[in-house]
Structures are given as structure tokens and as C-alpha cells.
Amino acid sequence: MQASRARLFKEYKEVQREKVADPDIQLVCDDSNIFKWTALIKGPSETPYDGGVFQLAFSVPEQYPLQPPQVRFLTKIFHPNVHFKTGEICLDILKNAWSPAWTLQSVCRAIIALMAHPEPDSPLNCDSGNLLRSGDIRGYQSMARMYTRLAAMPKKGELVFR
Amino acid sequence: MDSDEQDLYYGSGGDVVSEEEDGYYCNDGDAAGDDEPDRTTFTQETTYTILREEDVKKRAENDIAQVSTLLSVSRGLACHLLCRNNWCLNAVYDQWFADAERSDELPPHQESGEQLCGICFEPFEIEDMVSASCVHSFCAGCWKTYISFSINDGPGCLRLQCPEPKCRAVAGVDMVESMASVDEKQKYYGYLYRSYVECNRNRKWCPASGCEFAVEFKDAGGCESYDVTCDCYYKFCWNCIEESHRPVDCKTVEKWIKKNSSEAENTNWILAYTKPCPKCHRAIEKNQGCNHMTCRSPCKHQFCWVCLGPWEKHTSNSTCNTYRNQSSNINEESRERVKHFLARYTHYYERWDSNDKSKKRALTDLNQARNQHIDTLAQTQGENMAGVQFVIDAWTQIVECRRVLKWSYAYGYYHTSKEKPGKLDFFGYLQGEAEAALERLHYCAEKEMSKYLIADRPLEDFKDFKSKLLQLTAVTGNYFQNLVLALENDLSEVDDETSGTKN
Ligand SMILES: [Zn+2]
Numbered sequence: 001m002q003a004s005r006a007r008l009f010k011e012y013k014e015v016q017r018e019k020v021a022d023p024d025i026q027l028v029c030d031d032s033n034i035f036k037w038t039a040l041i042k043g044p045s046e047t048p049y050d051g052g053v054f055q056l057a058f059s060v061p062e063q064y065p066l067q068p069p070q071v072r073f074l075t076k077i078f079h080p081n082v083h084f085k086t087g088e089i090c091l092d093i094l095k096n097a098w099s100p101a102w103t104l105q106s107v108c109r110a111i112i113a114l115m116a117h118p119e120p121d122s123p124l125n126c127d128s129g130n131l132l133r134s135g136d137i138r139g140y141q142s143m144a145r146m147y148t149r150l151a152a153m154p155k156k157g158e159l160v161f162r
Numbered sequence: 163m164d165s166d167e168q169d170l171y172y173g174s175g176g177d178v179v180s181e182e183e184d185g186y187y188c189n190d191g192d193a194a195g196d197d198e199p200d201r202t203t204f205t206q207e208t209t210y211t212i213l214r215e216e217d218v219k220k221r222a223e224n225d226i227a228q229v230s231t232l233l234s235v236s237r238g239l240a241c242h243l244l245c246r247n248n249w250c251l252n253a254v255y256d257q258w259f260a261d262a263e264r265s266d267e268l269p270p271h272q273e274s275g276e277q278l279c280g281i282c283f284e285p286f287e288i289e290d291m292v293s294a295s296c297v298h299s300f301c302a303g304c305w306k307t308y309i310s311f312s313i314n315d316g317p318g319c320l321r322l323q324c325p326e327p328k329c330r331a332v333a334g335v336d337m338v339e340s341m342a343s344v345d346e347k348q349k350y351y352g353y354l355y356r357s358y359v360e361c362n363r364n365r366k367w368c369p370a371s372g373c374e375f376a377v378e379f380k381d382a383g384g385c386e387s388y389d390v391t392c393d394c395y396y397k398f399c400w401n402c403i404e405e406s407h408r409p410v411d412c413k414t415v416e417k418w419i420k421k422n423s424s425e426a427e428n429t430n431w432i433l434a435y436t437k438p439c440p441k442c443h444r445a446i447e448k449n450q451g452c453n454h455m456t457c458r459s460p461c462k463h464q465f466c467w468v469c470l471g472p473w474e475k476h477t478s479n480s481t482c483n484t485y486r487n488q489s490s491n492i493n494e495e496s497r498e499r500v501k502h503f504l505a506r507y508t509h510y511y512e513r514w515d516s517n518d519k520s521k522k523r524a525l526t527d528l529n530q531a532r533n534q535h536i537d538t539l540a541q542t543q544g545e546n547m548a549g550v551q552f553v554i555d556a557w558t559q560i561v562e563c564r565r566v567l568k569w570s571y572a573y574g575y576y577h578t579s580k581e582k583p584g585k586l587d588f589f590g591y592l593q594g595e596a597e598a599a600l601e602r603l604h605y606c607a608e609k610e611m612s613k614y615l616i617a618d619r620p621l622e623d624f625k626d627f628k629s630k631l632l633q634l635t636a637v638t639g640n641y642f643q644n645l646v647l648a649l650e651n652d653l654s655e656v657d658d659e660t661s662g663t664k665n
């Protein structure tokens with residue numbers, strides 16, 4: 001518990017410094033609970049998520065960083081490795097390939113990389129996975145773009161990203 | 163996306179025999195332990211060795227030492243390679259020379275000054291930091307919790323790697339030795355030696371409950387018997403891990419065991435012997451000959467078993483035929499058919515089961531003879547240990563024969579039928595002869611023995627008893643050998659004969 005707090009505090013300070021360094025990620029710690037974080041990530045360019053801003057919720061276990069954080073999308077996203085209803089993410093580093101050298105920041109980076117390179121063979125969203133597996137890239141892209149526009153585009157007056 | 167096993171070895175060296183459902187299989191001609199006398203048993207073309215806990219440890223350590231010496235790698239990397247290749251030495255070597263694995267071990271990298279630990283993000287002097295065989299250093303405290311967490315998390319700790327993402331450097335037994343607590347080390351070695359037995363296709367644990375011995379089996383190809391006798395005296399089939407089951411094959415055993423436990427048999431039973439009460443629909447069992455059924459309270463509905471009509475309509479001069487309609491008629495026929503099949507199955511099952519029980523009792527008696535009776539006999543009858551060995555031999559024969567007899571009933575169920583009366587008769591004849599001999603032997607060992615066990619002085623007729631039991635043991639053994647051979651040949655001798663009985 002003490003170790004995880006100390007480590008999260010270090011990450012908090014690091015995030016403050018890195019904010020300028022990585023303009024695509026904005027990690028925020030819950031005011032009252034250092035084990036709850038949210039992140040806003042920019043959809044990578046040249047993907048159907050381009051122009052969208054996606055919100056992630058982090059729940060950090062007491063055994064962190066020996067155990068991985070639980071992360072899910074709060075913003076609806078059409079992606080083979082993200083559960084369409086729950087936002088759950090299928091990513092090896094969040095499961096068996098986790099290592100304590102990963103940080104919340106680097107997890108965000110890995111998720112951005114996953115958005116750009118979906119893995120249709122381990123789908124959590126079968127519709128999306130099937131489109132990609134059957135080679136219907138355009139079908140997948142138009143669906144993903146539609147949901148990006150519907151759910152991840154900041155509406156007028158809503159300032160989500162600094 | 164969850165797979166981290168791309169680096170697993172699936173090559174095909176000259177020693178690869180097959181690559182079946184659970185992955186890599188190789189007929190490992192392992193050299194470990196060749197310099198010591200093994201408790202090796204030869205059964206036909208087959209060799210197996212019983213491994214005690216200390217043998218497992220010794221052999222695993224031998225393999226580790228051999229890999230470490232031959233490839234000039236650390237003990238940790240040797241362990242890792244063995245675990246990853248299911249303790250198959252040839253696979254380890256093949257992979258090593260095919261792979262760029264060698265570059266994984268780098269000389270530790272020397273610098274001075276301060277560095278941030280990549281886990282706790284605290285600064286440390288370089289010389290206070292630890293790395294696996296790679297350039298990624300972490301503080302000793304973080305390594306300790308990392309290793310301890312992994313060991314307490316399960317056998318996955320055998321594949322522990324450097325915490326740096328994507329770095330494949332092994333954090334092996336060397337690091338565990340220097341950083342883990344005594345308990346954790348013990349746990350780690352427990353997993354290591356267990357994997358020596360569980361991950362290799364040539365080794366298995368003895369399935370007897372409470373037995374901690376392992377068996378190494380070397381199938382020299384086309385071996386006829388998979389029978390293994392563990393040092394705990396349990397006899398089992400290497401192939402299917404069930405109790406030894408000669409003369410029937412593994413497939414028949416599996417079918418039979420499934421049948422015995424299947425829900426379907428239950429359903430058939432209910433179908434044949436019970437019917438739902440037409441009023442409250444609870445299953446009512448017919449246990450008497452009379453067709454006048456009375457449901458259990460509180461229903462107490464009275465009905466006719468045959469037509470399910472209310473009983474009060476069955477006056478003395480109107481039988482239920484009056485009520486019987488076509489559909490219930492068909493129902494009754496299928497019920498009779500099921501009953502016939504069930505009766506046949508029950509016939510074989512009851513005999514299989516009763517011999518199973520006899521076998522279990524005989525096994526207890528064998529152990530009692532071994533631990534107690536032979537000492538008593540040796541003392542009171544003035545014999546040495548070799549002189550009372552015949553008692554053990556008799557009980558061993560009894561256990562063995564009960565087991566054969568038991569499985570012969572599973573054979574009977576699947577391989578005999580009224581359509582081939584010759585075969586059925588011959589089977590019955592051989593089985594009957596063997597069974598009769600066994601009953602004589604069992605009686606002699608059980609009943610006639612007791613007199614000598616309670617005697618307080620040498621009895622004159624002990625010599626006679628001894629030669630009688632010896633003879634019965636031999637005779638019974640012969641009968642059963644004939645039975646086993648005949649059934650293993652599927653009674654082929656009678657296939658082209660008109661009459662089944664022979665002498
Ligand atoms: Zn550290």
C-alpha cells in the first residue's frame with residue numbers, strides 16, 4: 001500500500017513535467033483518491049479515431065506496480081479489442097505481459113498504439129473484428145469514424161483538452 | 163494479443179516423434195542419472211523407472227548442470243531453457259543453436275554515478291542496483307518485491323524475466339537464490355521440480371492418492387503393455403492413468419467408466435422402473451408385481467401402472483385393456499426394450515462392481531499380510547522371511563486376478579452378444595474356470611490361513627498348507643493368463659468354429 005502510494009506520487013509528479021512532452025495524453029489524478037485516475041487521449045492521426053478525444057478510467061490496485069491497473073474506455077469506441085458496451089480493453093500488457101516498469105503514462109501510449117494497430121484475432125468487439133478479418137477495411141473504418149464523430153468529438157462549448 | 167509464447171520452440175529435430183495435443187513431444191534420450199543404478203523394470207519392450215522425490219530433484223539438477231556446462235550459461239538460464247522446452251534436452255540444444263538466444267546474456271554493464279530505478283523511480287548508486295543478464299538495472303528492493311510477488315503468484319515464476327518491457331533477459335534461479343526468502347526459495351524449487359515431472363511427456367505422477375512418486379516411461383515404440391507398478395504397489399496404465407485394465411484396452415475402459423457414471427443410464431433406469439403419477443407427476447417406482455399403484459402421500463392417487471388410468475375404473479370385469487390406447491402401447495414396448503438393455507448392463511455392471519470391491523478388500527489384506535501376517539507366521543511357524551513369502555505371492559495373485567476378472571466383465575458387455583453364441587459361450591467358459599480357481603485360492607488364503615495366524619506354536623500341517631496355497635496360486639495364475647491372452651486376441655479362436663465350448 002505504502003509502496004504503491006509512493007510510486008503513484010512519483011508518477012503524479014512526472015506527469016506534471018511530461019504534460020508538455022506528450023501533447024496527446026492528459027492524465028489526471030482524482031482529487032481525493034490517488035488510486036483513481038482518468039486520462040484523455042487523442043485518437044492517432046491517419047486512423048478513423050483521428051480528431052476524437054477518448055476518455056479512459058484507471059483503477060489502480062493496492063499491489064501496483066506489481067499488478068497492472070484496470071483501464072477501460074469511458075468514451076464509446078468501435079475497435080476490435082475494446083468491448084463496445086463496457087469499454088474493457090484486451091491488451092496483453094494489462095494482463096499476463098504486465099511488468100512493474102510500465103507506468104500509467106506508458107499504458108496510455110500502448111493504448112494509443114493499439115488504436116492504430118488493432119488485433120482482430122483477439123476481438124472483444126466481434127462485429128469490428130469480423131469486418132477486419134474478412135478484409136472489409138472500409139467497412140471497419142467508416143463504422144469507427146462514425147462512432148468517433150458521435151461520441152469522441154468535443155461539442156461546442158465543451159473544452160476538454162488544454 | 164494475450165500470447166507471449168511466440169518464442170516457444172516448435173522445431174522438428176530428428177528426435178521429434180510427434181507433436182500432439184499438448185505441444186512439443188520428444189523422445190528424450192536423457193543421459194542424466196545413467197551413472198547410478200535405477201530401479202528399472204522391464205516389461206516386454208517397455209522400460210519405466212519409479213522416481214522418488216529425491217530422484218526427481220537429483221535428475222532435474224543433473225539436467226540443469228548438463229545444460230549449463232554444455233552451453234556455458236548460468237544455472238538460471240539453463241533452468242529457463244529447460245522449462246521452456248519441457249525439460250527435453252535435445253530441444254534445448256536444438257533451439258540454442260538455431261536461436262539468437264545467446265545474445266541475451268550480456269556482460270554486466272559498469273558505470274558509476276546515480277541512476278533512477280525504473281520501478282520505484284528513486285535514485286540509487288549504480289553499484290547498489292541489480293540487473294538480470296541485461297543492461298536494465300533496478301534497485302535491490304524492487305527486485306525483491308518483484309521476485310517475491312511472482313513466486314507467490316504461482317508456477318509462472320519459472321519464466322520470470324527482466325521487468326523492462328520487451329526485454330527477454332531471464333530472471334532465473336540465480337536471482338531467486340540471492341534475493342528470495344527461505345520460504346520463497348522452497349516454493350520456487352517446488353515448482354521447478356514439479357515442472358520436471360509435469361511438463362515432460364515421458365514423466366507423470368503416480369495417480370494413487372497420497373502417493374508422491376513419479377514415473378518415467380520410455381516407450382521403445384510399439385510397446386504392448388502400458389502397465390506400470392509404482393513402488394507404492396499401485397498398478398496403473400501409463401496411457402490412460404486409470405488402474406491397470408488388462409485384458410481390455412484404454413478405449414473400452416473409458417467408454418465403460420463413462421457409461422457407469424452417465425446421466426443417461428440414470429434416465430434409462432427411471433424410464434424403465436418409474437412412471438410419473440398422472441395426478442401430481444412425481445416419479446413413482448414400481449417395486450411390486452401388482453399394477454395397482456398408490457402415489458405417496460399427500461397425493462395418494464390410485465392408478466394403474468399399465469394404462470395410467472385411475473384405478474377405480476378397473477372393476478373386476480373390465481381390465482385396463484379397455485383404456486389402453488395406441489400411444490401408451492408403444493410406450494410400453496419401448497419401456498420393455500429399455501428394460502432388456504438395462505438388465506444386460508446391470509448383469510455386467512454388478513459383477514464388475516463386486517470384483518472391484520473384492521479387489522479393494524484383497525488389497526487391504528495384501529497390505530496386512532505384508533506388514534503383519536508374515537511376521538506372525540514366521541515367528542510361530544519357525545520359518546524365515548523367504549519361507550513365508552508365499553503368502554504375499556498368493557495375495558498379490560488374488561489382487562491381480564480380481565482386477566482382471568473385473569475388467570473381463572467390461573469386455574463381456576462390449577464384445578459378446580447373443581448373435582455370436584460361440585464367442586459368448588467360450589468367454590463364459592474361460593471366465594468361469596478362472597473365477598472358480600480364484601475363489602478356491604481366495605478362500606484358502608482368507609479362511610484356511612486364519613488357523614495359523616492364531617496358533618501359538620508350530621502346526622504340523624503348515625507345510626501342507628503352504629504347498630496347497632503355492633499350488634493354488636500357480637494354477638490360478640495359469641487360468642488367468644489364458645483368459646487374458648484369449649480376450650486380448652478377442653477370442654479369435656472361436657471365430658471359425660461352430661461350437662464354442664472347448665477343452
Ligand atoms: Zn526501485
Ligand SMILES: [Zn+2]
Pocket residue numbers: 294296297298324325326329330331
Ligand atoms: Zn532487461
Ligand SMILES: [Zn+2]
Pocket residue numbers: 368369370373374375392393394395396
Ligand atoms: Zn504410487
Ligand SMILES: [Zn+2]
Pocket residue numbers: 388399400401402403404407411412415
Ligand atoms: Zn489404459
Ligand SMILES: [Zn+2]
Pocket residue numbers: 439440441442443444457458461462463
Ligand atoms: Zn400423485
Ligand SMILES: [Zn+2]
Pocket residue numbers: 466467468469470471476481482483485
Ligand atoms: Zn390399467
